[in-house]
Amino acid sequence: MPSDPAITPELVAEHNLTPEEYEGILELLGREPNYTELGIFSVMWSEHCSYKNTRALLKGFPTQSPRVLVAAGEENAGILDIGDDLAISFKIESHNHPSAVEPFQGAATGVGGIIRDIFTMGARPVCAINSLRFGELSNPDVRRLFRGVVSGIAHYGNCFGIPTVGGEVYFDKSYEGNPLVNAFALGVLRHDQIARGAAKGVGNPVFYVGPATGRDGLAGAAFASQDLTEESAEHQRGAVQVGDPFMEKLCMEACLELLATGAVAGIQDMGAAGLTCSTCETAARGGTGIEIDLAKVPQRSPDMTPYEILLSESQERMLIIIEQGREEEVKRIFDKWDLPWAEIGNVTGTGQMVVKNHGQMVVDLPASKLADDAPIYHREATEPKYLAAVRAFTLEGIDDLDDPTAALGKLLKWPTIASKNWVYRQYDHMVRANTMVNPGSDAAVIRIKADSIPGAGNSKDGNGDFPEKILALAVDCNATHVYLDPFEGAKAAVAECARNLACSGATPIGSTDNLNFGNPHNPELFWQLKESVRGLAEGCAAFDAPVTGGNVSLYNQNPEGAIDPTPTMAMVGLIEDAAHVTTQWFKDEGDAIILLGEPLDAEDALHGLGGSAFLQVLHDQKTGTPSRCNLETERTLGTTLLGLIQSGLVKGAHDCAEGGLAVALAECCFSELEGRNTPRFIGAEIDLSKLKSERLDALLFGETLGRIVITTSELDSVKAVERAKLMGVPARRIGTVGEVKGAALKIKSTTGEWSWEVARLHDLWWNSIDNAMA
């Protein structure tokens, strides 16, 4: 074995540790670390594992509610009570840099990683969603990344057998070369099935299960915590991680089966920093120590060094601590599933993470200090200079529209607004036979039935009186708005999630966030981060949707600069009754169309056009202060809509987001495909002439927040409007659902009347991405 290199300042720097951090290590250890130990510190103290730059900020998130069974930060993912002794576990995680280097495998292993986090908690993963950002599709390299990422997600999720039920995709120049891939998974379990990632019980044996360790993604966590440059992509050490969803499916089934035996004292997946992170974190959580021997770890090549074995990020591996004397159960179950396993060490009472190689000591570090005592930084934050220009922007130079006909088509065709069917038709969104609302409406809706619970599906009897549950999921973030106003934009991301849930009939119960930002050492970028976190925190508190976990991905930039700040928000809600499940499209001719919420914000000088899709697409301007987000108003809007839905008045509901009211109305005219190539259209006659507005463009395309379009039967329309008003929500009838035959969208305002053929609008919207990718 080649001898380890000496620790030099250069080597320390190569490991992304500052001289001060190295001083800290010396102090903590009271000696020099060896080469392997240095590698361990480098990953454990990377942003990805330690949150050293963001930990202080994240403290501001609301994390408690009566539903919280496992709170953010305690374990690999949080857990929420959903009643009847049932619980859910969910989390979002990024795989941005690996996807930039190798889109297919990077995205695939991102999905694999988040699924592992969920079954590590003892939950059966039952659905996935994702949030994606790319540059503009006119760039062939962007198309390559987009194609690769989507097929990677499809490959992993479809093969694993988890339905990918929703998501979002935005295209913006700022993500060129640095796409964002945020993957979310949700699992279900009973309260008594919660598993812990703690190394409990001194003397308990430690098992390694899953495929052999190779030189995959060496030090990936450290890589994720660097600016993405041409060089770092080229020189990413180690081999690209290749995902094996088949292996993971087996691994999950075996782990859930093993957990059901009660033989498991602790369990943890090997994600970032693989064996290193899982051993020291389990020991830290257990308040114990752990000792393993690398010679017992299955290895793909014979000549791997301890450094490589410990830092490898080979996929689909788990660390399991077994109650002493019950080792046979592991053997029996993993052999049944034909999975490799190895006993590699045991829990100790020393508090140390000890790693030996053929009995020889290679690592001896204090586990809890390593896991929990990473440095914490309070970075400098200064308001970015570009904001002065943003705030100074007025509509002076922007002539109002005389005729909005072409503009609506252009907006619907804009890839960020256009239908994402090119994406979701590649995902199996129905496997597990639970999906009640497929991709294409405001939120995805799934039911939870008996076979969603670990173990229950294998029982011999029927499902009995299983209390079925219904969940809705949404993920949102308009990063343009965040860029133009991080605090308001972040609040708006939360509000949009909540609105999407409300539109589907759900009450929010919890959330998870993915902070995708640039380099935190840049005070202006750090300011974006800080303000966004503040916004998310206020938003989640307002909707009683505690943050149950999340992920931070910094250093997202390309040579031109940082990405737009993207605090992706995913929210989960509960629907009480299948009858309350609501979709966004218009249902029947003659139904009343009602707008809930104030059409325009009187205090907004830009009338909702700041940062709008309209300004970007038709005026090539990405600027202006975006619409304010009033959380109190949004909250009332949501509860009011839910009340209307629960009393059976609402036939359809869709919120106004990118593209404003006109785009929302057009989308309501297109229902989900009935079958292959079989869209269903319905028309609408809209009269906006009673609405006060100085500008037609703002009225139709402004993105004032807090607005939802609903439909009711003609008979219920007056009641719905009155009830909404009684609750303090502005409501007005704005039109009537039209004919199916030759469906047309007709809009009248004080300045004119226009009509669009729905089939034509649909074609622009439905096929835009398809055409761009052809």
Next chain:
Amino acid sequence: MKFAVLQFPGSNCDQDCVHVLRSVFGYPTRLLWHKEYSVGDADAVIIPGGFSYGDYLRTGSIARFSPVMGAVKEFADNGGLVLGICNGFQILCEAGLLPGALIRNRSLQFRCEHVYLQVASHNSPFTGQIPEDKNLRIPIAHGEGNYFCDDETLQSLEDNDQVLFQYVDAEGDLTDHANPNGSRANIAGICNEKRNVGGMMPHPERASEAILGGDDGRLIFQSLITALKNQPTLA
């Protein structure tokens, strides 16, 4: 009447089939592990969808060698009813219990969407209860559902009335546009000459409850159940 649903490593629609047969129809149904050598007392066997063995090499190519497939072959040879859905169809083709093969979709993309099916033959235990003029609306979800066979085989499938389902459009026309994967003759499902082994790419188990947006798939299970009831061997 008892059902067995096979479970290979990588099957992922196994529970969905169990759910429909057990909870929607109310029949005793059990999972049959791939290492079993017998189908036990099952009256019919379902080979579910998924990615058995990760779909590595070719879809269904590894699963067909598992012990349970030996038992299924014997069961089928004795006239037992076997329905393969999606990956199950692929496995049956690989195992030679059904003719032809399923190759990559011509789009090269996985496709998950609802399709319309025309029932090409009602004369089978899988289609017997489907009303004469009814086209079915059922989802597909596959990357390799492109049915291929040589001209001779296609001729014999047609001659023997072995084509069960074909992709059509909403109007019921057999067009190329309606074909989601490039299958020959828009074939979505077939049976063997003896008519006791059937395979189809669409997923009836995902379309057996109104709550999931349609229940045309029930007609296929209903056909199977009725056929079993009418089997002379069954009391």
Next chain:
Amino acid sequence: MKAKVIITPKRAVLDPQGKTVQTALEHMGCSGVSDVRIGKYIEIEMDGDRETVEAKLSEYADKFLANPNIEDYRLVFED
């Protein structure tokens, strides 16, 4: 010893992947391509002398590695 099994789609079988690659090559400006067929290349490291390996592999290629309905195969031995 090392053996290779080369598996190619039968002429009569549509090769959607080959067709797509051919079209993509054209689009990228790679002219003059009149046919593309995509198959598999399997490298197997196996005990035994050439004869035994060849016999075994033929057997497994026939019944498992290739599907005779749609594929042809050939074995290649080097060094």
Next chain:
Amino acid sequence: MKAKVIITPKRAVLDPQGKTVQTALEHMGCSGVSDVRIGKYIEIEMDGDRETVEAKLSEYADKFLANPNIEDYRLVFED
């Protein structure tokens, strides 16, 4: 002329397909297999003399046919 592009997974990169096939072979009773790696075999029919074809194909193999992150390739010319 006819050219072949042989694409194989990089040594250091995991090849789950190869591994699964290897295990399957063992289970089927085909003993003594110590490694299986599965790659692609592309046959291209193309105008031009060997030199032009080689130059063109190298270019397209680099940027399109093979994935340099996880695969190696080589060109083969016969008759």
